[in-house]
Every structure is written in C-alpha cells, then in structure tokens.
Amino acid sequence: xxxxxxxVYIIWYRDILRFWRDRARMLTSMAMPILYLVIFGTGIASxxxxxxxxxxxxFIYPGIICMVVVLGSIMSGITVVFDREFGFLxxxxxxxxxxxxxxxxxxxxxATIASAQGLIMLVFIPFADVQMSVASGFMLVGLMxxxxxxxxxxxxxIASRIRSMEAFQAVMQLLMFPLIFISPVMFxxxxxxxxxxxxxxxxxxxxGVDAIRQAVMGVEASAPFGIELFGYRMSIALDVAVVxxxxxxxxxxxxRSFRVQE
Amino acid sequence: MxxxxxxxxxxxxxxDLVAVDDVSFDVAEGEIxxxxxxxxxGKTTTINILSTLMRPxxxxxxxxxxxxxxxxxxxxxxxxxxxxxxSLDIKLxxxxxxxxxxxxxxVPRDVAKERIRTVLEMVDLxxxxxxxxxTYSGGMRRRLEIGRGLLxxxxxLFLDEPTLGLDPQTRFHIWNYILDLRKRLNITVFLTTxxxxxxxxxxxxxxxxxxxxxxxxxxxxxxxxxxxxxxTLKTDNPEAAVAELKEKHNIEAQHGSEGIFFEVQNGxxxxxxxxxxxxxxxxxxxMRRPTLDDVFIKLTGREIREEGGGEAVxxxxxxxxxxxxxxxxx
Ligand SMILES: Nc1ncnc2c1ncn2[C@@H]1O[C@H](COP(=O)(O)OP(=O)(O)O)[C@@H](O)[C@H]1O
Ligand SMILES: [Mg+2]
Numbered sequence: 001x002x003x004x005x006x007x008v009y010i011i012w013y014r015d016i017l018r019f020w021r022d023r024a025r026m027l028t029s030m031a032m033p034i035l036y037l038v039i040f041g042t043g044i045a046s047x048x049x050x051x052x053x054x055x056x057x058x059f060i061y062p063g064i065i066c067m068v069v070v071l072g073s074i075m076s077g078i079t080v081v082f083d084r085e086f087g088f089l090x091x092x093x094x095x096x097x098x099x100x101x102x103x104x105x106x107x108x109x110x111a112t113i114a115s116a117q118g119l120i121m122l123v124f125i126p127f128a129d130v131q132m133s134v135a136s137g138f139m140l141v142g143l144m145x146x147x148x149x150x151x152x153x154x155x156x157x158i159a160s161r162i163r164s165m166e167a168f169q170a171v172m173q174l175l176m177f178p179l180i181f182i183s184p185v186m187f188x189x190x191x192x193x194x195x196x197x198x199x200x201x202x203x204x205x206x207x208g209v210d211a212i213r214q215a216v217m218g219v220e221a222s223a224p225f226g227i228e229l230f231g232y233r234m235s236i237a238l239d240v241a242v243v244x245x246x247x248x249x250x251x252x253x254x255x256r257s258f259r260v261q262e
Numbered sequence: 263m264x265x266x267x268x269x270x271x272x273x274x275x276x277x278d279l280v281a282v283d284d285v286s287f288d289v290a291e292g293e294i295x296x297x298x299x300x301x302x303x304g305k306t307t308t309i310n311i312l313s314t315l316m317r318p319x320x321x322x323x324x325x326x327x328x329x330x331x332x333x334x335x336x337x338x339x340x341x342x343x344x345x346x347x348x349s350l351d352i353k354l355x356x357x358x359x360x361x362x363x364x365x366x367x368x369v370p371r372d373v374a375k376e377r378i379r380t381v382l383e384m385v386d387l388x389x390x391x392x393x394x395x396x397t398y399s400g401g402m403r404r405r406l407e408i409g410r411g412l413l414x415x416x417x418x419l420f421l422d423e424p425t426l427g428l429d430p431q432t433r434f435h436i437w438n439y440i441l442d443l444r445k446r447l448n449i450t451v452f453l454t455t456x457x458x459x460x461x462x463x464x465x466x467x468x469x470x471x472x473x474x475x476x477x478x479x480x481x482x483x484x485x486x487x488x489x490x491x492x493x494t495l496k497t498d499n500p501e502a503a504v505a506e507l508k509e510k511h512n513i514e515a516q517h518g519s520e521g522i523f524f525e526v527q528n529g530x531x532x533x534x535x536x537x538x539x540x541x542x543x544x545x546x547x548x549m550r551r552p553t554l555d556d557v558f559i560k561l562t563g564r565e566i567r568e569e570g571g572g573e574a575v576x577x578x579x580x581x582x583x584x585x586x587x588x589x590x591x592x
Contacts, residue, residue, distance in 0.1 A: 003368065010365035018353050021394070087349035091410075094313055095366040096338040 007097030011105025012112070015079060019113050029075060030068055030117055037064045037124060040186065059225055061128035062213040063185035065140075066147065069118040070180060070205055073148045074172060076110025077155030081168045089261075099258040103156060107251055110152035111145060118144040130216055139215040139236075146240055147208035150247025154204075157250050160257040179205050184213070188225045201229060204246040211239035266291040266418060266450050267312065272321035274307050274473075281307040283473035284321075289450060291417075296464030297454040298554060300566050304473040305454035306346055309422050312452065313343050326417055342416030344408050346423045346454075352395040356387055356406050359395060360413060367414035374413070381409040384439050385432070404428055408436055412443065418450045419443075425460060437463060456566055458554040467554070469561060476561050481554060488552035488560050491529030493536075496521040496545040503542040511536070518565060525552070 019026075041057035083089040092102060119141065125132065132140070158175075162168045182199050183189070183206040189197060200206050206227055213222040214236050227234050234242075267289035274282040282304045289295040297305045310316040312323060314334040323330045326340035350359050360382065364374035382388040385405035395403060408424055419440070425433040441463070443449055455461050462481050469477040469484070477484060495515075497503040500522050507513040507524065515524040526532045529549040537547070558566040 006368065007366060010362060013365075014351070014354070014358075014362050017358060018351070021353055083351075086352060087345065087347050088351045089349075090315065090343075090345055090347075091349045091351075091363070092366070094315055094338060094341070094343050095363075096335060096368075097366050098335065 004098055004101045007095075007101035008105040008108065011092070011097070011102055012109045015076075015106065015109025016112060018079070019109075026072075026113070026117060029071055030120065033064050033067045033071065033121075034124075036067070036186075037061065037128070041128070055129060057128050058130050058217060059213070059222070060186055061124065061130060062216040062222075063209055063225075065118050065121045065144070065216075066205065066209045066212050067180050067185055068121050069114050069144050069148050070151055070208070071176065072114030072117045073110060073151035074155035074158075074175070074179075076106075076113060076152050077157075077159030078165070078168055078172075079110070080106065080156060080159035081162060081165050084163065085165060093258075093261060100255050103153075103251060103255040103258050106156055107149055107152045107254070110155065111148035114148040114152060115141070115144045118148070132216060136215050136218075140212060143208070143211050143215055143236070143240065146243055146247070147205075147212070150204065150208070150243045150250065153247050153250035153254055157254040157257060160254055160261070179203060182206075184209050184225045184227060189227060201227065204243055207234065207239040207242040210234055211236045211243070214239075264291055265289060266326055267295070267452065268322075268324040269308075269312070270322045272308070272311065272323060273319045274304070274311060274316065275319045280473055282311070285470075285473070285475055286321075287468055287475065287478060289452060291450055292444065292448040293466065294444065294451040294453060294464045296461045296467040297452070297470055298456065298458075298461045298467050298558070298566070299454075299470035300456055300558075300564070303470045305470060306422055308470075309343075309420050309452070309454060313341055313420055314338055340417045342411050342414060342419045344411035344419075344421045344424050346426070348403060348407070350395050350403060350407055350410075352398075352403075355392050355394050356382065356398075357391040359406065360410055363410050363413050369414050377413055381412055381439075384435060385409040386435075401428055401432070405432060405436070412439065415443070415447055416449065418452060421451060421453045423455055423457075424453070425457070433460075458566070461554050469558060471558075471562050477557070484554060484557045485552045488525055488556045490525045490527040490552075491549050492523055492525055492552055492556050493529055493533070494518070494521050494523040494548045494550075496547075498543040498545070503540075503544075506540065506542055516559070516563075518559075521546075525556070 037057075037060065040060055080089070083092065158171060159168060162171065178199070182196065183203050184200070185205075189200045189206070192200065210222075210225075210227050213225055216222075219235075229238075265288040267287075269288070270286050272282055272285045273280065285304075285308065287295075297308065299305055307316065311318050312325060312330065314330050314337050317331055325337045328336040328340075330337050351362070354362070357378065360378045361374070364378065369377065379388065382391055385408065387402060387406055387409070390398070390402070395406065398406065404425075404427060408421075411419065411421070421440075425436060428436070440451065444451060453460065453464060461467050464481065466478065466480055467484060468475045477487070479487075495503060500517060504515045504517075504522055507515045513524050513526070515522045533547060533549065537544070555566060558564070
C-alpha cells in the first residue's frame with residue numbers, strides 16, 4: 001500500500017514537472033474558452049436581453065469554467081499516447097509499481113493540471129458579474145477536482161487503447177464537441193426536443209456543469225439552466241454522485257487496459 | 263548453481279509469424295548470458311517476455327522464482343532493463359529521468375543521490391545533468407539510458423543491444439562498470455547483441471536465428487566448433503579462386519564481405535603451400551583465429567551483420583577485469 005502511494009506520487013510528480021516545463025501550452029488550450037466567454041458573454045447577451053433579471057454572462061461563466069476543465073482533462077490523455085510513441089511508457093510498465101498506481105497517478109496528474117486551468121478562470125469573476133462567498137469558492141474548487149478526475153480517467157482509458165497521436169487527436173475532436181455542447185454549458189436544456197434532452201442527460205459533463213453552476217450562482221439563481229432526471233431537479237450532491245460514478249467506472253477500465261498492455 | 267532464469271519451450275507468435283520458436287534455456291545466478299543473432303531473430307521479443315512486457319503464447323518462464331505470466335509484479339521487482347529502443351522522457355532533464363527511475367524502484371533518497379552522480383559521471387553526462395534530454399545527441403541519450411538501467415542494482419539486468427552505435431571508449435567504460443557490479447553484487451546479466459565483441463564478454467552464448475536457438479555454449483567452445491584458422495583471400499577473380507581451391511586442396515571456400523574465406527588446420531603451414539603455383543591473382547592473404555562471426559556462418563551459412571570491428575577494445579576490458587581481481591573502476 002505504501003509502495004503504491006509512493007508510485008502514485010512519482011507518476012503524478014513527473015506529469016506535473018513535465019507540464020510545468022511546457023506551461024505556455026496551457027494558455028493556447030484556454031484561449032478558445034476565454035474567447036467564448038467574451039464573445040458570447042457580450043454579443044449574445046445583448047441579443048438575448050430578456051430584461052433586467054436575466055444576466056446571460058452569469059449563466060455561461062460557470063459553463064465556461066467547466067469547458068476549460070473538461071478540455072484540459074481529456075486532452076491530458078495525450079501524455080499516455082506521447083509516452084507510448086517516445087518509448088517512455090515501457091520504462092513505466094516494466095517498473096515495479098502496480099498498474100493501479102500508474103493509472104491513478106496519471107489521472108491525478110491530469111486532474112491537477114485541468115483543475116489549475118479551471119482556477120485560472122476565476123480571474124474573470126469581475127467580468128462575469130457574479131458574487132461568490134468564500135464557502136462556495138471552496139465548493140467550486142472541490143467540484144472542479146471531481147469533474148477533472150472523472151474526465152481525466154475517461155481520457156486515460158481512451159488513450160490506453162490508442163496507438164497513434166493522430167488517432168487520439170481524431171477521437172478527441174469527435175468527442176469534444178458533443179461532450180461540451182450537448183450539455184447545459186451555453187444554454188438551458190429543459191426546453192430542448194426529446195432526443196437532444198436525452199443526449200444531454202447521458203452526457204456526464206452535464207452534471208458537472210450543473211453542479212458548478214449551482215455552486216457559483218446559487219441553487220435558486222441557476223434554476224433556469226438546471227437539469228431534471230426522472231422529473232427530479234438535480235442537486236449538487238446528486239450531480240457529484242453521477243460524475244464520480246462515471247469517473248470510477250472509467251478509471252477501472254483504464255486500469256484494466258493498462259494491465260493487458262503489450 | 264541455482265538458475266535465476268528458467269525458460270521452457272517458450273513460443274511467441276504475432277499472428278502467423280513465429281517470432282520465438284520453442285526456446286528453452288536456463289541462466290545461473292551471476293552469469294552473463296548472451297543472445298547472439300541477426301536482426302529479426304527474436305532477441306527483443308524474448309527479452310520482452312522475460313521482463314513481463316509481453317505474454318508468452320506458449321511455454322513457461324520463471325524469473326527469480328516467479329512465473330512471469332502469473333506474478334509479473336514480483337518479477338519486475340527483481341529486474342532492470344535497458345531497452346533497445348529509446349525510452350527516456352526527452353522533455354525532462356537527465357537528472358529528472360534518473361530521479362524518476364530511483365523513485366519508481368524505491369531506492370532510498372540518500373543512496374539514490376550518490377548513485378545517480380556516480381552513474382552520470384561514469385557515462386560522462388554529469389556536467390549536462392540539468393539539460394533536457396531533448397538537447398542530447400543520440401549517443402548521449404544512449405549512455406543515459408544505459409546508466410539509468412544500472413541505478414537500482416537489479417538482481418537480473420537485461421541489456422538489449424546496449425552499446426549499439428556507441429564509440430569504443432564509451433563501451434569500454436560501460437562494460438567495466440557492469441562487470442564490476444557483477445563482481446560486487448553477483449548480478450545476472452542477460453545480454454542481446456549482434457556485436458561479436460560484446461558477445462565475447464558473456465559466460466555463455468545462445469546463438470539464435472529465426473526464433474530458434476541453434477547453439478548454446480561458452481564463446482570458446484563455440485569457436486572451437488569452427489575448427490582451425492580462418493583464411494581470407496582477396497583476389498581479382500573470386501569465382502576462379504574458389505574453383506581452384508576446390509580442385510587443388512578440396513576446400514569449400516565461401517564468399518564474404520572481406521573476400522573469399524575458408525577454414526584450415528594449421529593455417530601458418532598451409533599458406534606457403536597455397537601461394538605456390540596459385541593461378542588466380544592474389545591481392546592479400548590474411549589469417550585469424552575463428553570469431554563468433556565464423557561460428558554464425560558455420561551454423562547458418564550467412565554472415566550475422568554488415569560491419570564488425572571493436573573486438574579488441576572489449577577484450578581488453580575483459581582481460582583487465584580478470585587480471586585486476588575486479589576492484590572498482592577508475
Ligand atoms: N509487436 C510485434 N508485432 C508483430 N511482429 C513483431 C512484433 N515485435 C517483433 N515482431 C517480429 O518478430 C520478429 C522478431 O523480432 P525481434 O524480437 O525484434 O528481433 P531481434 O530483436 O532479434 O532483432 C521480427 O520478424 C519482427 O518483425
Ligand atoms: Mg532487437
């Protein structure tokens with residue numbers, strides 16, 4: 001057990017080190033969400049103008065934070081593909097650390113980086129015109145970490161089954177769009193047609209967005225963008241349960257996939 | 263002697279291709295065991311199975327008393343690996359690569375610090391330790407990679423074509439260090455190579471071709487199989503020379519990269535007889551004791567590799583080691 005924790009730490013630490021050397025890249029992956037925030041926050045908000053009590057930017061701001069976390073999380077899987085291509089994965093797989101420690105360490109490394117990117121987004125609080133208490137700030141951080149761990153595990157699982165950088169990038173392009181946009185990131189979902197609403201509810205990101213929006217705006221204020229499951233309005237706790245369950249399943253699949261690597 | 267590696271009827275197939283074909287051998291603790299064979303013979307595949315990176319299709323492999331397919335974690339604790347292909351994190355520095363290694367192999371911090379320095383100095387990279395591996399040349403990366411494999415003092419060390427492309431000086435240093443480790447810690451070395459000089463360092467050599475072991479013995483015994491001396495002739499008409507040798511001396515000469523060659527007993531006495539009345543034009547005659555190259559040719563009719571060379575350097579390292587009684591290097 002102690003050995004495993006140590007193994008997790010070493011794997012995690014290396015991912016952080018590596019990321020730190022390459023930290024400028026983080027900004028390129030955050031550029032798009034920030035652009036969305038500015039363009040949609042000002043442009044569409046003025047077009048939508050539903051009156052004094054509806055502040056569109058306050059709704060999409062938590063959605064954009066999620067977008068940053070989700071993008072950062074699933075893209076972290078690329079480190080596995082990269083390690084395979086450059087051979088470093090062999091050094092990891094022949095080492096006396098369990099495959100569980102490898103997968104958990106990787107998931108934690110990716111999640112740390114994705115959460116940090118989410119945190120950086122907090123500098124836009126004044127622009128987004130939201131008031132947050134310290135308590136909800138902490139809540140937000142916790143939720144970002146859960147969402148990041150869950151989606152990093154998914155990225156890890158996908159990456160563990162893919163051999164080439166090109167294939168990984170293609171799969172990511174295919175996945176990214178529906179994961180981010182078939183969710184309440186940019187618009188309310190309860191009024192969507194039936195099939196699209198179903199897809200939103202099958203998307204784990206939706207629950208992450210819902211939880212984070214409730215934490216940032218408060219339960220009442222976020223209600224117009226809320227999700228209902230079986231006629232039941234999701235609470236933060238329920239959202240977390242869905243995201244965490246999805247993450248655990250993905251992590252177990254990733255661990256299994258690391259076990260049978262050749 | 264106890265066997266630290268036991269391989270019984272190992273088979274590995276990739277689809278229809280049989281990469282390792284019913285291979286069996288044992289390696290004793292503290293032995294240097296060499297796998298010698300041309301590219302594609304199945305050396306790396308065998309190492310990958312022994313080191314738990316691939317599963318055998320058939321057969322049983324035991325390392326340090328553990329079955330590699332069933333108890334890979336126990337096996338991994340007992341081995342060290344220098345891969346044939348690059349396996350460094352090129353975005354990190356040399357030092358960080360080394361620290362990752364001592365980290366995953368749980369080498370205590372203070373021991374690791376000292377050992378990393380010793381190894382980096384040995385491979386002549388200490389001055390460059392804080393540069394990212396990305397900025398290293400191919401030879402520097404290779405040296406770092408070998409150094410890394412030596413950090414945690416494994417019971418069994420796998421070296422897959424370790425010094426491919428390194429200059430003789432560096433090979434000399436590295437082998438000195440490995441031989442010294444063996445002397446001090448009785449580590450077992452499993453080596454694959456298609457360099458003859460490197461194979462000479464081994465206590466025993468398995469010659470492998472097309473996935474099968476075709477001979478297994480000490481280097482000296484293998485060379486004795488060739489019998490006699492090897493004579494190489496350079497001539498303006500190789501075909502005619504081969505025919506003439508057959509006609510006059512009943513010798514089956516072969517064409518090689520150096521000219522035509524053949525084996526005879528007592529080469530010193532044969533050469534004068536040969537030169538007398540030889541009709542084909544001769545440029546040069548050379549004679550040497552058999553090498554492992556000749557062994558391979560004898561067994562398969564083919565040459566193992568294109569270029570040779572460097573044998574002298576390693577033999578010197580080897581001889582020094584034997585003579586000095588194995589006290590540390592430098
Ligand atoms: N992962 C693999 N998939 C398919 N074929 C492979 C794989 N690895 C090796 N081979 C094939 O197995 C044979 C033996 O390869 P290898 O063990 O690398 O030889 P060596 O190390 O002796 O040069 C070769 O024909 C090679 O092409
Ligand atoms: Mg090979």
